[in-house]
Amino acid sequence: MGKREDHKAATRREIQLATLDLLETAGADATTVARIAERAGISERTFFRYYDSKESAAVPGQSELLDTLLARELVPGASPAEILRELIDVCRAQFAYEVEQVEFKRISRLLLHEPRLLQAVFRQEQHLVNTLGSALEERGLLPGMQAQLVAELIACTWRVAWQCFARQESAGRSSNPAELFEQAVQNLAEITAPKAFGR
Amino acid sequence: MGKREDHKAATRREIQLATLDLLETAGADATTVARIAERAGISERTFFRYYDSKESAAVPGQSELLDTLLARELVPGASPAEILRELIDVCRAQFAYEVEQVEFKRISRLLLHEPRLLQAVFRQEQHLVNTLGSALEERGLLPGMQAQLVAELIACTWRVAWQCFARQESAGRSSNPAELFEQAVQNLAEITAPKAFGR
């Protein structure tokens, strides 16, 4: 409902775009909150009412992924492996979707060269891991450590797939995202295969 | 070579201790660089010649672990699983060692309640993962994605073990660190077991 919501969403978007533009054209050092605000047509003070730092204005939230993961109904009796498998399936779909978004490649390119931005992504991931881990535990699906581990493995797989994708993109080779994600999952299963790894 | 090195090491240590003291007694908000510097008997400017932020003055570096991991000789023909296993063994030993250090519990307690400090730890871990991943790839031990994945799994296991340890400590129950780490490794192998997880 309403004019207010629309305006907020528009401002939020303006800020994000202004930030990306500046990062690309002027570089990370020259991208100050003052210049972002100016370009977005708002005051510096208002910027901080939308984002708590310029880094978080540049990187996308992972709230969609998190919501999708939390929405997945899981049967109480399932083994950790089964739960991980289900959740990985959710990620696979989401990854293929997000990778096609307009801003995705722009942001990826920036992230590869700006450690400070990467930090903001990790902050998002930390939140996702914590929330998901706690949810798995509180719903009685998994005991503490396993819940934590499953959540970490989700984030881990996502990160590896993303990083490979971003690197290949920046090297010119464009690759099939779904296939890449699948490969990450396969490797994960192989590397930790009990016959060679466990005891 | 002598006096200068000693003095630097001493100052570095003083800063770290001053930071921990302040964090514990005054809380994170009241812990400013100015107060740390004052307590350590140095100028504010000098603080930044030792640490690049107050967060990194509080959290320990992971350079020891990284060095140990990099020093491990690995046979070129080994499978990813074997390599992971070898490196995990290194971690197991290091974990049992570090957990006994004097500052470890103090820092752990702080980390559980101060997200900003936790961020500094992740920065360290990111560095470890990157360096280790690159090393594994450059030495021709593993192809890119697998190298990355192995490095991530190392960090992931470490993090989970540490977090469980810290939580149990803060809840009063003191637990055997080696056993806890072992349990994390076991769970990792189990959760990703191909029979239930792979296809």
Added chain:
DNA sequence: GAAAATACTGTCACAGACTGACAGATCTTG
């Protein structure tokens, strides 16, 4: 449709994090 409650924004003021430049003190080396 006006008035009251609510939400958004800009201006101002400020504390804290960090950095470059320079000068003086301290250590190392031949």
Added chain:
DNA sequence: CAAGATCTGTCAGTCTGTGACAGTATTTTC
């Protein structure tokens, strides 16, 4: 001990991030 390298403090400055307040726009209520 003298020359050179290294460390430190002072100063001055930019940038981030936040609280307080007043004015404006929107929604709600009657």
